[in-house]
Amino acid sequence: MQNDEILDIVDERDRVIGQKKRSEIYNQGLYNFRVVNAFVVNSLGQLWIPRRSAQKQIFPRCLDVSMGGHVESGETYEDALQRELQEELNLELKMLKVRLLGYLIPHQHQVSAFMKVYEIKLDSQPEYNENDFIESFWLNPDELIKWLHKGEPAKSDLLKLVQIFYIM
Template structure:
């Protein structure tokens, strides 16, 4: 897995209780296979219960052309989860979280939930197609949680955490 300097960023390293203990560059974290950093993820969900699922661009270092959560990103060093959600929503979907119908779904740990990092997961309710950044995503799909999991099970490439998050937060609708 190759990480270029242009998308490298300084991230906080946290202990098993999510307390900041040091900082490292993103490229070093992935090179070392660490899971002790922070990310945010959000699902856009419409009034029919469908999730807006984008396909990552071919230029992405991790899971190129894989399906992804609607919004996702690293929490930068010194940044809160909420600040990262605001920044990533603006960068990826041109969406102002202060004006959006946004709610917190839950907090996950790589040690307790088997996810890739410490993360807070959110849901943004909207029926419109987000104004997504074409450098991040190539196309999108509105899918129910069940349709999405079936598609991934049949071999559609997806980011590792995507099916886990769908099962955790939308499992009751399956």
């Protein structure tokens, strides 16, 4: 697996109890690791939703959150947010309006990992990394839900995250 980083393994309270390679975590179907996700939202309330590139190991060519990534061993969620924003969207955290939408736990929220989900206010399309994404769309949450219900392929947590944070 490309980018076979070392990730922290955490207990049910999100406390570090060990480390494993990313590939081992996915091969073993584990959920006790950390990720960050962020939605870019414009002033019209539309979400910037990218499509993952065909080279992605998991969920190739699927719709995704605006930015997502693993929290590497020794990083905080905020460290990972800053790193992933730079890598995927060429954005600097300190230059953005960012807020924490929520903290989700796999066994409580039926998501794929322990995660913090953020929102970034931005009215322009990010200059995304073309190794990560191949196209993108500005969609209001209801439009995105319709696309997903019609069978548009998407990363596993996308529907749940939009429902939790944007469908009232």
